[in-house]
Amino acid sequence: xxxSLKKLDGLSHQLTVTVPAEKVNExxxxxxxxxxxxxxxxxxxxxxVPANILAQKHGxxxxxxxINELMxxxxxxxxEKQGLNIAGQPSLESLIAEEGKDLEYTIKFETFPEIKLxxxxxxxxxxxxxxxxxxxxxxxxxxxxxxxxxxxxxxxxAKKDDRVVIDFDGSLDGTPFQGGKAEKFTLHLGSGxxxxxxxxxxxxxxxxxxxVIQVTFPAEYPAEELKGKKADFKIxxxxxxxxxxxxxxxxxxxxxxxxxLDTMRDEVKKSMQQEIENVLKQRSISxxxxxxxxxQPLCFKPK
Numbered sequence: 001x002x003x004s005l006k007k008l009d010g011l012s013h014q015l016t017v018t019v020p021a022e023k024v025n026e027x028x029x030x031x032x033x034x035x036x037x038x039x040x041x042x043x044x045x046x047x048x049v050p051a052n053i054l055a056q057k058h059g060x061x062x063x064x065x066x067i068n069e070l071m072x073x074x075x076x077x078x079x080e081k082q083g084l085n086i087a088g089q090p091s092l093e094s095l096i097a098e099e100g101k102d103l104e105y106t107i108k109f110e111t112f113p114e115i116k117l118x119x120x121x122x123x124x125x126x127x128x129x130x131x132x133x134x135x136x137x138x139x140x141x142x143x144x145x146x147x148x149x150x151x152x153x154x155x156x157x158a159k160k161d162d163r164v165v166i167d168f169d170g171s172l173d174g175t176p177f178q179g180g181k182a183e184k185f186t187l188h189l190g191s192g193x194x195x196x197x198x199x200x201x202x203x204x205x206x207x208x209x210x211x212v213i214q215v216t217f218p219a220e221y222p223a224e225e226l227k228g229k230k231a232d233f234k235i236x237x238x239x240x241x242x243x244x245x246x247x248x249x250x251x252x253x254x255x256x257x258x259x260x261l262d263t264m265r266d267e268v269k270k271s272m273q274q275e276i277e278n279v280l281k282q283r284s285i286s287x288x289x290x291x292x293x294x295x296q297p298l299c300f301k302p303k
Contacts, residue, residue: 001023003081012108014107014108015075015107017071017075017078017104018104019070019103021101024070028062035058067097071103086110090109092107129280130276144268145246145252148246150246151241151242151244153239153240154207155207155240157203157204158189158206162243163186164189165185165186165239166235166238167236167238168234169181170232170233171233172231172232178223195215196216198233206240207237207240210237213233213235214233216231
């Protein structure tokens with residue numbers, strides 16, 4: 001057997017293998033004799049069919065089996081000798097298998113790229129870490145206070161973070177539009193609940209005030225008829241509610257389910273630390289999944 005390898009573009013290769021006619025005939029005779037042991041033909045006892053008679057009857061099929069077996073074995077032998085690491089299934093480009101002549105075939109395939117290992121003995125890896133500072137705990141406790149605020153009426157002007165109770169009546173060029181009117185509507189100023197400019201126009205009003213503000217609907221607003229349109233809103237202010245935050249003391253801690261303020265502070269810190277560790281863990285997992293996904297075609301040989 002002889003084989004010649006040709007390097008094509010990228011990772012592609014072309015391998016031409018030649019198997020001598022004598023070896024083809026030897027394989028044919030081997031399969032013919034094996035088949036004769038179990039052959040059944042009219043006029044002959046099972047296993048007693050002469051090889052020449054069997055060759056006349058089934059020689060074409062047996063020869064094809066011989067060629068297939070020789071192609072499989074010779075291909076593996078040639079690939080191993082060339083030291084190739086084939087990726088995927090080779091494709092047959094040409095085949096010469098005439099009786100009495102050498103068997104010659106050409107296959108085309110791709111190989112896995114050569115991976116050169118890098119010395120990582122001196123490499124460093126940055127580990128994501130985060131520490132909970134006292135300021136972070138203070139900010140979290142302040143958030144808890146805001147979440148448990150009591151809302152009290154105020155005669156002062158409305159400002160950001162206040163709640164207001166209003167009526168509003170919107171119109172386009174003096175014509176009311178669907179969804180543009182509400183009564184006794186509670187709005188948290190600074191929440192961004194309304195379209196841009198609406199909440200800003202209310203800041204500075206106080207209970208009993210009336211005012212007309214003009215705002216422009218965003219270009220991406222869901223209602224087609226309102227996209228990019230300027231609208232007038234008549235605002236009637238009923239109430240201004242200011243947040244009254246609870247004192248950060250033992251009573252507040254007990255209300256939140258803790259025995260003491262120090263206990264609440266410690267538990268808040270533990271909870272924040274656990275949350276940060278979970279986030280960092282998920283980020284690390286996501287990072288290595290991305291790295292493995294990118295490397296999969298090159299670094300991992302399929303089983």
